[in-house]
Amino acid sequence: MADALTEEQIAEFREAFCLIDRDSDGVITVEELATVIQSLNEHPTKEEIQEMMNEVDADGDGTVDFEEFLSIMARKMKENVAEELKEAFKVFDRDQDGFISAIELRNVMLNLGERLSDEEAEQMIREADLDGDGLVSYEEFEIKSNWQKIVFMGTENPNLPNHSLRPSSALQSASPFLSSAPVVGSEASVFRPAPQASSQFPAPPFASGPVMGSEVPAFRPPPPGRPNEIVRPTPPPLSSSSYGPPTTGFQRFQNPAMSSIGQAVPPPPAGPPAGPITLPPVPVLSQPLPPSLPMGSPDCTNIPPSQPFSLSRPNVQPSSAQMGPSYATARGTFQPSFPGDANGQPNTVAQAPPMHPSSFSSQQGGYAPPAAPSPFLAQQRSYAPAPSMTPSGLYPGAQMQHHGIAPPTATSQGLAEDFSSLSLGSAPGSYDTGLDAEALPRPLDGDVEIKSFSEMYPMNCSSKFLRLTTSGIPNSQSLASRWHLSLGAVVCPLAEAPAGEEVPVVNFATTGIIRCKRCRTYVNPYVTFTDNGRKWRCNMCSLLNDVQGDYFAHLDASGRRVDLDQRPELLKGSIELIAPAEYMVRPPMPPLYFFLIDVSISAAKSGMLEVVAQTIKSCLDNLPGYPRTHIGFITYDSTIHFYNMKASLLQPQMMVISDLDDVFVPLPDDLLVNLSESRNVVEAFLDSLPSMFQDNMNVESAFGPALKAAFTVMGKLGGKLLIFQNTLPSLGLGRLRLRGDDIRVYGTDKEHLLRVPEDPFYKQMAADFTKYQIAVNVYAFSDKYTDIASLGTLAKYTGGQVYYYPSFQSNVHKDKLTHELSRDLTRETAWEAVMRIRCSKGVRFTSYHGNFMLRSTDLLALPAVDCDKAYAAQLSLEDTLLTTQTVYFQVALLYTSSSGERRIRVHTAAAPVVADLGEMYRLADTGAIISLFSRLAIEKSLSYKLEDARNAVQLRIVKALREYRNLYAVQHRLSGRMIYPESLKFLPLYGLALCKSAPLRGGYGDVQLDERCAAGFTMMALPVKKLLKLLYPNLIRVDDLLLNSYPQTDESDMTKKRRSLTVKSLDTRGLYIFDDGFRFVIWFGGSLSPDMGRNLLGEDFSGDNSKVSLSPRDNDMSRKLLKMLHKFRESDPSYFQLLHLVRQGEQPREGFFLLMNLVDDQNVGGISYADWILQLHRQVQQNA
Helix, strand or coil, rough: HHEEEEEEEHHHHHHHHHCCCCCCEEEEEEEHHHHHHHHCCCCCCHHHHHHHHHHHHHCCCCEHHHHHHHHHHHHHHHHHHHHHHEEEEEEECCCCCCCCCCHHHHHHHHHHHEEEEEEHHHHHHHHHHHCCCCCCHHHHHHHCCCCCCCCCCCCCCCCCCCCCCCCCCCCCCHHHHHCCCCCCCCCCCCCCCCCCCCCCCCCCCCCCCCCCCCCCCCCCCCCCCCCCEEEECCCCCCCCCCCCCCCCCCEEEEEEEECCCCCCCCCCCCCCCCCCCCCCCCCCCCCCCCCCCCCCCCCCCCCCCCCCCCCCCCCCCCCCCCCCCCCCCCCCCCCCCCCCCCCCCCCCCCCCCCCCCCCCCCCCCCCCCCCCCCCCCCCCCCCCCCCCCCCCCCCCCCCCCCCCCCCCCCCCHHHHHHHHCCCCCCCEEEEEECCCHHHHHCCCCCCCCCCCCCCCCCCCCCCCCEECCCCCCCCCCHCCCCCCCEEEEEECCCCCCCCCCCCEEEEHHHHHEECCCCCEEEEECCCCEEEECCEECCCCCEEEEEEHHCCCCCCCCCCCCCHHHHHHHHHCCEEEEEHHHHHCCCCCCCCCCEEEEEECCHHHHHHHHHHHHHHHHHHHHHHHCCCCEEEEEEEEEEEEEEEECCCCCCCCCEEEEECCCCCCCCCHHCCEEEECCCHHHHHHHHHHHHHHCCCCCCCCCCHHHHHHHHHHHCCCCCCCEEEECCCCCCCCCCCCCCCCCHHHHHCCCCHHHHHCCCCCCHHHHHHHHHCCCEEEEEEEECCCCCCHHHHHHHHCCCCCEEEEEEECCCHHHHHHHHHHHHHHHHCEEEEEEEEEEEEEECCEEEEEECCECCCCCEEEEEEEECCCCCCCEEECCCCEEEEEEEEEEEEEECCCCCCCCCCEEEEEEEEEEEECHHHHCCCCCHHHHHHHHHHHHHHHCCCCCCHHEEEEEEHHHHHHHHHHHHCCCCCCCCCCCEEEEEEHHHHHHHHHHHHHCCCCCCCCCCCCCCCHHHHHHHHCCHHHHHHHHHCCEEEECCHHHHHHHHCCCHHHHCCECCCCCCHHHHCCCCCEECCCEEEEEEECCCCCCCCHHHHHHHHHHCCCCHCCCCCCCCCHHHHHHHHHHHHHHHHHHCCCCCEEEECCCCCCCHHHHCCHHEEEEEEECCCCCCHHHHHHHHHHCCCC
C-alpha cells in the first residue's frame, strides 16, 4: 500500500517519523513514544503506552520501524481519498444533480478568482467528458482525478507548478477533476475508534485507538476582515493534532463581515403568465444572506467523547464573497446544512434563508423578554405578551417586524388574489395562501398517517418499530441528490406492540441461530428456499446458504416450505430469538438499580427526598427480574455516604467519606445487595431517609466524587444508575460554575458552548459507564442553574434519559415525579444491549442520532433500552445505480432480558426501489422526516447558533418544495401557486413547530438554558408519535361534552375534536384542554358559565387559579372531566401531564402556559403559520 505514495509524501512522512525517533536509530521505541506524549502534558501509564505500541508493531519486535510507520500512514491516507473526492465533486456540482456543467465550472472558477471564457470552460469539460453528453458525472470526475490536479488561486504548493487555469491538450493546466488538491470538506477524523481504550492522552499519528478526552478540532473561520484577504496561518505546533507530514498550500479564506439584514432586490420584470389566467407578479425577496459559518461539520453521531486523531489534509474554504452573490442566480445554490448528511457539503458556506427569530432579540438593547413556556418547565415566571396576538400577514398592513430580516413586501391578504381559484388537498396539491389561515393543512383528524405497504409487503414489521423517511428508495445517486429531506429511518426496537400483535418468541434450540454466512442477516420472511428446501438465498446479499439438518423442510408445489405455518420467523416481520451461549460475552447479569441521591439543604426542604423514598419503596415488588434484582444507595452533600445493607443487619449501616481527593469504597461487597434477601433493611433505609437529612443545612454538592464512587460499586455488574441532583456540583471532580447568565454570548460563535459540557469529566465518565454496561438516568430538581448540558451528557451517551423538574415542590410535582419514577423502575428493560441496522447491498447507514454510544461504525452500544426510546439513522447510496427492485432493512437488538435470557429482537422490512422523484415524494413519511430533522437540528445547535439550526430546517423544506414544484413546472407554472405533495402537506407546519420548540426557539430571554438543554435531551430520544404531539399539541374543547349526558370520552374520539393552535380557536364561553404529552393546561373562558366553574373548582372559581386544584367533587361534571384527563394519561403513560388551570386574561399565567405555545400564531417564539407559508412560498419561487 505504501507503494502508492509519491516521493514527496514519503519524504514528508520520514520527517514526521524523525520527530518521534529522538535518537535517530531508525526505530521508535516505547520510551520515545512516552517522551513525545509526555511533552504534550499527558501522563499515560506504561500499560497504556504499550497497548498503543502493540497496535502498530506489525512484526512484534517491540519497536516501530519506518516501514511499519509508512504502512499505517498510507492506509489512513487511502481511507481519506474517496470521501475527499466526493466532497470535491460536490463543490463543483452546485445544483447537486449529479453532474458538472460548463456553467457550474465557470461559476466556481470565477468564485475562486479565475475567469474562464465559455470556450475554455467547455474545453475543460470535454477533456473529462468520456461519454460525450456535455456533462461530467462523478465517475468521469473520478477517472480524471487520477492524472490531473488543480491549483486554487492563492494556494502555495511547491509540488505543483504555478500556472494559469486554462485547458491544454498537453495537460499542463489545472482541472477541477482532482484528488490531490485541497478539498473543501470536513476535518473530522477518519480513524476508527477502538472501544477498549481507556487512556486519557492524545495518541500519536500511527495509533488507531481513540484520543481519550480530546475533541475533534472543528473548523472555524478567521475573524471578519477584508473580504478578499487571504490568510496564511503559521504552522501549528507539534501536538496530537499536528503529527504527520507537513502541510503545504494550507489556507483559509475569510468570511466577509456581513449585515444581518437581508436586502430586498427589485422584482424581475413581469413576463407573460405560464397559464391562461393573468396573475399579478408576486414580489420576489432577495436570496437570504449566507451565515458566516461553515454549513457542514464533523459527523454528529454519538461517537465516544474520545475522538480519534485525523491525518486528513487541510481544507480550503472559499469565503462567502467568493462563493457568489448573496441572492440566487439562474440555478438554486442552497446547500444541505445538517451534519451527517450524505448530500451535504461540509465546511462550505450555504445560502441559507433566514429563520424569523423572536421579535424581542437579545441584541435589541439590554431588555430580554421572560422565558417562554415549555412542557419541560413547570415553574411560573413573568410574561410579556407579544406586540400583537393577531397573526401578522392576515390583514392589510399587519407586517411582521423581526430582527435580522426585512419585513415582507406583501401580506397574506395581498396574495389572496393569486390563490383564489386554487383548492387544497389535490394530488399534487397546492397551498392556497389566500384562504383563511384556518384552511391551511393541520393534523386535526388524528395521527399523521404513513403510507401502508400491507398489499405489496404484508410481512413487513410494524411502523411502530421502523419508519423510513420515504419508502421509495432512489435507484441512483443522482436521484438521491435531488431528495432534500434526508434519506433515513427512525427505529424504536422495543416499542409496545398493540394487543394481540405481540412479538413471537422463537427458540432454534440445538439448531442454532439461522443467519447468512456472509452478511450475517437473520432469517426472515423475505429469504427464499431452493433445491427442494436444502438451500436458502439471503435477501440482503443474495448468497446461497445451506439449510442445517434440523431446520430442513421440503417445499410444496408452490415452492413454500411445508412447515411454513409453524415458522413465525418466516411469516412475521418482527420476532424475538433466544440466543445461545455463543452470543454471551459473560453470563447474564441480574438487573441492578443503584440510586445516587443529593441530600443537601435544597433537596430536603423541597420534599424531593420524601417523594423519591416513598416511590422507590412502592415499586420494590414490581422491579423487573425479581427475585434476581440487586439494589444499592449512595447519598451525598459535601461528603459521600455509603450504606451497608447486608441481609444480616437489622438497620442499614451508614459510612461517611469526607476526603474527596481520595475516595475509596468501604465494604464493596455489601453495598450491592439482593433485594429479596435484604428487603427489610432496604425498606428500613427508605423509611428513615427523609428524616435523616431533614435538618441538613449543607449547601455543597460533591457530585463528581460521588459519581466516581457509584461507578466503582456498579462496575462488576452494570445496571441502571438513577441520579437525583438538586444542587450545582461544587466540590471535587466535575465541579461546575454558573455560565448561563451571560447575555453577551448569545448570537456569537461561542453561543453553542453553553449547550455542551463544560468539563470533559462528564463525557469521560459516560464512556466508562457504557464500557461497563451502566445506563444513567438523570432527575434534576432546582430553581437555580444546575448545568443540565453537562449532567445530561451522562444520559446521552449511556442510552439513558433526562427528567427535569425546575423549582420542584412536593405539593405540586409529587404526582408527576411518582408516576415517571415508577415507570422508569417498573417498565420492561433490555440490558447489556447492542443494536445494528443492516440493509441491502448498495445502500448503507452513514450516521446515527439519539442517546447511545457508537461502538464501531454501525454498532450502537445501549446499556439499557426500553419502549420509550427511539433512534434515527441517515441512509446513503454506495452504488451509483441500484439494480434491484427492492431494498431490505433489518434491525437487530441483542440484549439480556430481566429474567436472565439472552435474546435478539429482529425487525425486517422491505421497500421498493423507484426511478421517479415524484414517487419518492408520494411515499414520504412526514413523521419520520420531522423526527430525523429534530435530531439533526438539535445536534447542529450544539456546534452553531440557534438561528443556524433553525435556518437548516427551513432550508431543507424550501429545497424540497422547490424540487417538487419543478416536477410539475408545465402543469402548475403559476406564480401564485405553491405546489406540494399530499404526503408532506403537514411538513411546513411541523417544521415551524420544530423551530418554535424549546430546544431551538428564540435566544437568551426566550428559554432558560437548563430548560432548553433538558428539552433537547428529551426530544433526542422520543418516538415519532410522542414527538409529533409535543411539537403540535392537542387543543380540545370540552365544555359541550361535559354538558352532554353521555359524553364521548374515548381518547381516540377526543383527539378527533382537536382545534388549530391559534387564539381564534378559543371561545370565551368555552372550556379547553391543551395537552402536549407533558402537561395539561385547562383554559377557562371569561364568559364560561359560572355554574360550570363552581362545579369544577368550587367556590374558589373567581380567585387565583394558581392556588386552586382540580380535586374530585360530588357532581357529574367534575367526574367526567377527571375521567377525560385519566384517559388521556392512560393512553400515553411514558410521562405524566402536570395540570395547570388558567383563566382568560389571567396574566402572566395565560401567556406563559398557553398563548406562547399556540404554534399557529405570531408570538415571541416566531412568526405565524400563515406568514411562514408565505415566506416559504416566496423562497420556493426564487429560481424555480
